[in-house]
Amino acid sequence: MTANFKRLSRAxxxxxxxxxxxxGSYVNLGIGIPTLISKCLPPGRDVxxxxxxxxxxxxxxxxxxxVDLSLINASKEPxxxxxxxxxxxxxxxxxxxxGGHIDLTVLGAFQVSSQGDLANWDTGAPDAIPAVGGAMxxxxxxxxxxxxxxxxSKTGEPKIVTECTYPxxxxxxxxxIYTDCAVIDVTASGLMVRWMCEGLTFQQLQEMTEAPICxxxxxxxxxxAAPPL
Numbered sequence: 001m002t003a004n005f006k007r008l009s010r011a012x013x014x015x016x017x018x019x020x021x022x023x024g025s026y027v028n029l030g031i032g033i034p035t036l037i038s039k040c041l042p043p044g045r046d047v048x049x050x051x052x053x054x055x056x057x058x059x060x061x062x063x064x065x066x067v068d069l070s071l072i073n074a075s076k077e078p079x080x081x082x083x084x085x086x087x088x089x090x091x092x093x094x095x096x097x098x099g100g101h102i103d104l105t106v107l108g109a110f111q112v113s114s115q116g117d118l119a120n121w122d123t124g125a126p127d128a129i130p131a132v133g134g135a136m137x138x139x140x141x142x143x144x145x146x147x148x149x150x151x152x153s154k155t156g157e158p159k160i161v162t163e164c165t166y167p168x169x170x171x172x173x174x175x176x177i178y179t180d181c182a183v184i185d186v187t188a189s190g191l192m193v194r195w196m197c198e199g200l201t202f203q204q205l206q207e208m209t210e211a212p213i214c215x216x217x218x219x220x221x222x223x224x225a226a227p228p229l
Contacts, residue, residue: 005199007151007180015040017106017148017178021047028052028097028138030107030120031075033148037106038079050102052134054093057085074133097134098141105142107135109149109174111164114211116174116186118147119166132169139170151179151208158210160184160191181205184213192216 008016014036021027021041028050029035038060041047049058051073058073059080067078081087088096096102109120118139121132139145152158160177177184182205183195191213196205206213 005181005197005204007197009180011036011040013148013178013180016183017146018042018045020146020176021045021104023047025103026050026056026101028102028105028142029058029073030105030135030138031133032108034106034108035073035075035077038073050093050096051079052090052093052097052138054088054090055079055081055085056088056093056096057082059085094134094137097137100141100143102138102142104144104146105138106146106148107138109147109159110153110166111159111161112147112149112174112177112186113164114160114162114186114191116172117164118145118169118174119164120147120169122167124166135169139173144175145170145173146176146178147174148178151181158208160213161210162212181208185216190214 010033014033018037018040019042023046026048029037038049038058048056050056051058053072053074055073059082062068062078062080069078071079071081073079107120109118110123111119120135122128122130149159151160174186176186181197181200182193185192185194191211193205193213193215202215
């Protein structure tokens with residue numbers, strides 16, 4: 001079945017994540033789509049952004065081309081500093097990550113399993129350049145782990161799978177998945193769909209998802225009967 005709906009753009013995906021970040025959170029943003037979140041935080045939301053290369057209190061990209069090349073995020077993109085920000089060495093930055101001082105980390109992924117296993121650093125392709133960075137430290141140190149990614153790969157293969165086939169970054173670490181099609185929670189009862197794009201049916205979403213999913217009431221751990229496939 002061909003899905004006839006409008007997928008979220010990368011900016012819309014970032015905005016959806018940003019809207020769900022609680023006020024007062026210390027949040028690490030990984031490379032790729034997560035870095036867009038700094039531009040999307042709701043006005044008045046007090047969120048302290050962390051970058052693993054040693055910034056706490058990171059602001060959005062500089063406006064008007066006023067770039068300081070010594071201030072970059074984990075994606076090597078120029079950023080700004082908010083009032084009260086601090087810059088540290090990698091040792092201190094990783095101590096924050098490993099010591100449980102980060103409330104939430106938002107990362108990209110190649111695959112997420114039905115159990116919340118995360119694979120985001122190596123596809124095993126001959127021309128791939130493995131790059132784990134601080135992801136392994138983040139997923140075991142942060143109190144919550146959100147993943148934001150396209151629902152399927154460029155070749156149409158599901159990225160939400162029953163078991164990861166790529167090397168793991170962490171086992172059973174992902175709490176919530178944001179894609180260009182849906183928002184899905186990883187719970188003890190399985191993968192629970194919290195939100196879907198307008199025009200997308202549950203059956204179409206399941207066809208794009210290797211792992212079994214079920215419909216759930218918003219922000220409830222109680223699974224309701226999923227539409228028959």
